[in-house]
Amino acid sequence: xxxxxxxxxxxxxxxxxxxxxxxxxxxxxxxxxxxxxxxxxxxxxxxxxxxxxxxxxxxxxxxxxxxxxxxxxxxxxxxxxxxxxxxxxxxxxxxxxxxxxxxxxxxxxxxxxxxxxxxxxxxxxxxxxxxxxxxxxxxxxxxxxxxxxxxxxxxxxxxxxxxxxxxxxxxxxxxxxxxxxxxxxxxxxxxxxxxxxxxxxxxxxxxxxxxxxxxxxxxxxxxxxxxxxxxxxxxxxxxxxxxxxxxxxxxxxxxx
Amino acid sequence: xxxxxxxxxxxxxxxxxxxxxxxxxxxxxxxxxxxxxxxxxxxxxxxxxxxxxxxxxxxxxxxxxxxxxxxxxxxxxxxxxxxxxxxxxxxxxxxxxxxxxxxxxxxxxxxxxxxxxxxxxxxxxxxxxxxxxxxxxxxxxxxxxxxxxxxxxxxxxxxxxxxxxxxxxxxxxxxxxxxxxxxxxxxxxxxxxx
Numbered sequence: 042x043x044x045x046x047x048x049x050x051x052x053x054x055x056x057x058x059x060x061x062x063x064x065x066x067x068x069x070x071x072x073x074x075x076x077x078x079x080x081x082x083x084x085x086x087x088x089x090x091x092x093x094x095x096x097x098x099x100x101x102x103x104x105x106x107x108x109x110x111x112x113x114x115x116x117x118x119x120x121x122x123x124x125x126x127x128x129x130x131x132x133x134x135x136x137x138x139x140x141x142x143x144x145x146x147x148x149x150x151x152x153x154x155x156x157x158x159x160x161x162x163x164x165x166x167x168x169x170x171x172x173x174x175x176x177x178x179x180x181x182x183x184x185x186x187x188x189x190x191x192x193x194x195x196x197x198x199x200x201x202x203x204x205x206x207x208x209x210x211x212x213x214x215x216x217x218x219x220x221x222x223x224x225x226x227x228x229x230x231x232x233x234x235x236x237x238x239x240x241x242x243x244x245x246x247x248x249x250x251x252x253x254x255x256x257x258x259x260x261x262x263x264x265x266x267x268x269x270x271x272x273x274x275x276x277x278x279x280x281x282x283x284x285x286x287x288x289x290x291x292x293x294x295x296x297x
Numbered sequence: 298x299x300x301x302x303x304x305x306x307x308x309x310x311x312x313x314x315x316x317x318x319x320x321x322x323x324x325x326x327x328x329x330x331x332x333x334x335x336x337x338x339x340x341x342x343x344x345x346x347x348x349x350x351x352x353x354x355x356x357x358x359x360x361x362x363x364x365x366x367x368x369x370x371x372x373x374x375x376x377x378x379x380x381x382x383x384x385x386x387x388x389x390x391x392x393x394x395x396x397x398x399x400x401x402x403x404x405x406x407x408x409x410x411x412x413x414x415x416x417x418x419x420x421x422x423x424x425x426x427x428x429x430x431x432x433x434x435x436x437x438x439x440x441x442x443x444x445x446x447x448x449x450x451x452x453x454x455x456x457x458x459x460x461x462x463x464x465x466x467x468x469x470x471x472x473x474x475x476x477x478x479x480x481x482x483x484x485x486x487x488x489x490x491x
Contacts, residue, residue: 055466058473064451064466067364090470093477100427100480102343103420109351113329116355120362121325180478 052076052083057090115243116234119264177219194235195227203261203273204241207289210265211248216290218263218271220278221254225263228253235251265289301448304454328371329358335447342443343429353382380440430479438472445469459461 052073059065113121115273125229193243196203203226207216221227228235230241231252235244244251255261261273270291284291318346333354341350357378366374437458444454451469455462 054470054474058470059451059466062445062451062469090473093473096477096480097442097473098446100476101443103423103427104342104345105338106341106347108334109347110337112330113326114355116323117329117358117362122358145409163375282452 050076051080052086054086054090054296057083057087060087061090061094072110091134092223097147105269115206116241118236119204119241124225124282171270192231192235193227193229194237194244195225196237196240202240203253203255203259205253205261205263206241206243206267207251207263207265208248209246210287210289211246212288213248214251214265215249216251216263216265216270217277217292218253218255218290219294220257220273220276223254223256226253226259227256264290324368326476328361328368332372332375333358336375336379339447340383341377342446343380343383343439349442353379356382373449373457374449374452376444384436427480428473430476434472434476434478436470438475441465441469442472443474 056065056069056073062072065073077087081288095198205226205228207214210216211253228244228251229242230247233247233251234245236245253263255263255273255278257273259273260275262269262281265283265287268287269281270284270287270289270295272279272281278293280291282294283297333447336357337354340353341347344350344353357375360378361371361375365375412430418447434442437460441454441460444457449457451465452462454460454469460468
């Protein structure tokens with residue numbers, strides 16, 4: 042980068058800024074410093090740029106809000122599974138159902154606007170989406186305080202596909218999977234934490250019996266610990282290769 | 298998830314992740330935690346909508362999964378993708394303007410509401426003033442300034458924004474002075490730049 046100098050030999054802003062930003066070469070820096078040591082005008086303008094820099098930084102910092110990503114979003118967790126660094130943390134943008142909060146959530150209906158899915162024309166909606174708006178309904182079939190019963194999470198997908206991911210499945214887990222004529226995919230389980238976002242349900246650490254209903258109209262995949270155990274394609278529900286080696290028992294049922 | 302891709306194709310794409318073009322492991326988790334915060338800050342500053350910024354960030358990382366890269370290229374690549382996502386979303390601008398208008402409206406109303414703490418009103422007004430000052434810059438200059446704030450080198454800024462490397466210093470210096478002048482309290486009170 043050359044030292045830009047005006048006809049009267051003063052240093053121009055780009056060179057002064059490059060000096061501030063550490064973009065000058067050692068030779069340029071030496072030349073600039075020599076000049077600044079003798080030129081009051083350029084020193085004044087360098088100070089102006091420093092002041093502008095501080096003001097701009099302070100101004101931009103006014104716009105900052107905390108990042109919502111204290112953990113990886115469930116879509117990324119699920120998508121990255123199979124890599125060497127599977128994430129085991131629950132999602133932030135989905136719905137987390139703590140075990141003790143299942144009963145308290147009875148009747149709670151959450152409509153997930155799911156960020157850009159609800160924003161007409163947003164990039165995510167255009168790129169990821171084409172699943173239109175996603176609505177997740179979370180409710181508990183509580184039978185009383187003593188037995189909160191299974192909790193159920195459901196996700197609508199208008200077109201597109203559904204992904205069900207079961208994380209940290211134990212050996213005593215039995216997963217019953219069936220097709221449904223409904224447009225909504227649902228997962229019912231006891232003692233589990235759920236993450237929900239558009240077209241995807243993530244179930245953490247379930248045990249016992251779990252029921253999954255997959256809409257006939259959607260293409261779906263069910264994964265256990267990152268391995269596909271069942272797929273629904275073109276209206277046909279079938280086990281995937283991973284079903285045989287899965288720690289969970291996979292049972293396909295006909296929709297009754 | 299791309300609805301035009303079935304789960305089969307989607308899964309196949311995702312299973313590629315884990316190796317870069319040279320077969321090396323890609324630590325996606327490390328990449329996420331290294332880059333999500335500055336990327337979110339950058340996008341949020343650009344669009345003024347935290348929800349939208351979060352979605353752009355998430356989409357950028359989804360794309361990263363599908364495009365394994367060497368570690369030293371990930372940061373610039375993510376910012377490029379996020380910048381393009383923001384740029385390509387024309388309707389987002391009207392949404393941002395509407396949000397800004399609402400913000401001004403809320404600020405106007407805030408004076409009549411004893412329920413809103415003074416500091417919140419003050420902050421809201423300051424944020425609105427910064428947004429207004431930013432609006433005086435071109436989209437290109439805004440992106441360049443914000444990338445500079447994230448510590449990008451001029452050469453990287455040139456690649457992401459698509460300008461000649463030799464022009465970055467000139468454009469940045471001009472944008473810096475213009476934005477600083479627009480942030481001058483005297484100008485903000487007047488509502489017009491000098």
